[in-house]
Amino acid sequence: MIDFTAMILTVGPELWLVAIALIGVLVGATLKDRFNSVSIKFGALALFAAAAFSLMNYEGGEAFNGLVRTNTFVNFAKFVSYVLAGFALLTSEGFLKRHGTIRYEYSLLILLASFGMGMILSAADLMTLYMGVETLSLSSYVLAAFHRDSAKASEAGLKYFVLGALASGMLLYGASLVYGFSGSTEYAVIAAADPSIGMMFGMVLMIVGLAFKVSAAPMHIWTPDVYEGAPTPVVAFFASAPKMASMVVFANVMFTMFGDVIDQWQLIICIIAGLSMIVGSLGALTQTNIKRLLGYSSIANMGYALVAVAAGPELGAGPLLVFLTLYVIASLGLFMGVLAMRRKGGMVEGINELGGLMRKRPVLAIALSILIFSMAGLPPFGGFFGKWEVLSAGVEAGLMPVVIILVLASVVSLGYYLRLIKIMWFDEPTERFEAVDGPVTITVLLAALIAGILFLFFISALSGWAGTAALGLAG
Amino acid sequence: MAVIAFYLIAAVVLVSALSVIMARNPVHSVLWLILAFFSSAGLLVLIGAEFLAMLLVVVYVGAVAVLFLFVVMMLDVDFVELKRGTLRYWPFAVLVGIIFAAEIVLASVIGTADMETNFDASPGAETNAEAIGQVMYTQYLLLFQMAGIILLVAMVGAIVLTLRHRPETKRQNIAKQTSRRRSDAYELKDPTPGQGI
């Protein structure tokens, strides 16, 4: 019979999310427009509950005949992803209301996307992985095109869809090769199987597919366009929760399924990491649209994270979690900053429009500056420690070339980060900004607090947690 | 006998698959595609997976390809015009094709996996349908349900992206129509002559 305890222990948060989403569909169909605004809070609450849920069963387990298996490593990622998804959802209400596009399907799609994230994190079988990836991607395509009357959003959705479908095809092709040559779809059996050439082909194709999902170069082409075109709250979601989840899944796949053949894929990952850092930091230099700029910055940051993946499970897993956690918090905060910048007649997206923010809205400006510094990895702020951990993991693993690229890329990226700071603090102010929604302000301040000060109190704890979480991989 | 049938059907599959990309008219392409699906179902019958074969016909040929055909017929794009530029991409496409083919050949030549393994279409059961039924709702319950969730996402997505409420359109309310009684519509009066109501 079905073992409910194991199910709850392993994928409890996901089951909860999907149950809530299904209830949401029914309630939405009955209440129609009256549910729109409530659904946002309802969904955010469900996500926070799911986050708490994933902490409660932190040790994880195995269920559904080995289709899913969780450990502390993925549960840590689940927790962070769910919390961020909750914040991303909570802060989107004002934006959607102003654009007249608030519909309860929005929160349902975020919930279902989060379900997909949870499933890929829990996957212990290629089929579960693929199904989860599809759930996450399909909801993301729709979210990207959510403003269906805007040409840019539709273009973003279509581009994302076409390229994403190709990447899914790659992933599936790779997975089928791996299955064909190892004789099983289970991670554990594949890890134990004899690594034949055919399996390595499959592995490379899977890396291609996964690299697309985390938007690492050279599979990054879609990122700036989608970031620019999609509605800002959606981009805030894309840049935080799914980034965390997909990257950890990437690591999880490499570590658990191909952990023994690290010498086969280390170089590939290093090249992808190096390319991403170069493309990301050079590409961002010339951008004038803040969302595009942040898109390139996310490409570069995925490059940094991939360095930790390349360092291998023992050295890289802990730093990966620390880096990603601090990065996605800063990333979400920055997009909240973009959400907060609003003038009469719409959103502000050109970076020159930020001029004089310091004189008009000092608190917001200071918070954003902290977040930017943290993302740039300057010493007194949180991001520095994340980068430092990745850097030392890379050095320890002996990956000197990428470590050097990492340092250089960080220096280059200072160029555009500091430009933002300069415009905010010293340029002449343009028009007045409008008032900001409560949840957005709170999120920006919270993110800035964490990145600026609070991390001091828990950075050691965080690396401790991440370290022990990474141990879950071994066990 | 089975071998002859296999080669015959496999040849039809290959020829029709080739014709899908060679056909000048997109509608012909889709029709060839349907033939390819149908013959693949024939191949499935040959290995004893008759349930899968019928599902392939019902789902892909009976439903999916019909929608393909719909779209292609409705679009009425001048594909000859569209295809004019594709010549430029040919070298690249051929390159990618060769790389993929080489990968498969390399993998299957060098690969250690046992390619000769016989395939059992209905492990542990008498018929193919039974074999699938035994694992679908037990061992692979999670995947089955997730597939349902993916379809739900697709449905919600399609509704979000396309449904528009047009308040000005008139709709038929069947329940209201059928629950209407004669007394709701008119009443009988008995006016006195010369007075009116």
Added chain:
Amino acid sequence: MSNYVESLGQLWGPLLVLGQIALFTLVLLLSIAFLLLLDRKVWAGVMMRKGPNVVGPFGLMQSFADFGKFLLKEIVIPAGANKTVFLIAPILTCTLAFAAWAAIPVAPGTASGTSWVISNLNVGVLYLFAISSLGVYGIIMGGWASNSKYPFLGALRSAAQMVSYEVSIGFVIVTVILLVGSMNLTDIVNAQEGGIWTWHAFSFQHFPLILVMFPMFIIFFVSALAETNRPPFDLPEAESELVAGYQVEYGSTPYLLFMLGEYLNIVLMCALMTILFLGGWHGPFALGEEFVRDHPFVNAFAGLFWFMFKILFLFIMFAMVKAIVPRYRYDQLMRLGWKIFLPTSLVAVLIVSGYVVYLGVQS
């Protein structure tokens, strides 16, 4: 010599099948000829007309006269038409309609558990479902290849309609499959042995299920009307709107093939309903085991009689519906299919599977 005999033995199997196919085809064609006449006669009767009565006694030879006329006429292919597809379409329709009959068991075999059928497939129901889902291609190809507005609109309508109603037909079939536990048509018929009350339409052996199965029978009947483009769902060829829908440009033999395919499909749907819901070849009263054992051939021909009788009954129902019910509007048609039949049959599947799991006697 022995070699020769052996090879003859090998040949015997295929030859037998070929013979069966030839017999089936002949009988079907002959019955279609008279059913067509019956259709027109019923329709005329409802309208208080006489119907065809000139050719032969009571007009019995009318269909053969029509046949000759269609065959001898010139085949006209419109200049703008896509020739190949234009000609393949009717051939496909007709071929598929015949192919479906390969899996229909018409009478009990002399040994128990067997039947008179060309191919006793394990997935017989699915095979029929698959073949009938292919039927839409003939229409859509014909409509497109004519390169004309009305045929194309008719083809689109018809395709959408058939795809929609296939869904509820599928669910209705699932309820029967659940009760029987097999997709073999012979098994399905044999599960209804024992008199009129054990037919699936009434299913007294699964007592409360008559409340589910009888409505399912009705839904299947109505969906079959829609699936075969019969009135009141003949939107694809609605003459007041689309002239004759996808058939506008067809004449002579191609048209004959279309019409033949259409009527074959109607009779096929009647046969399917007979098998799934009305007990197939079983008469309304059980003959008794002893009788069946002692007179297998009498039993077989009695079975054949009942089978044909039921098909005839259902066909007359089809004809009556055509005469009595006015044509649906297209949105009403879609509403009926998606909003009423689909949910109802889905609930029925739930109830029946619940019954089979918790109360039923799964065979």
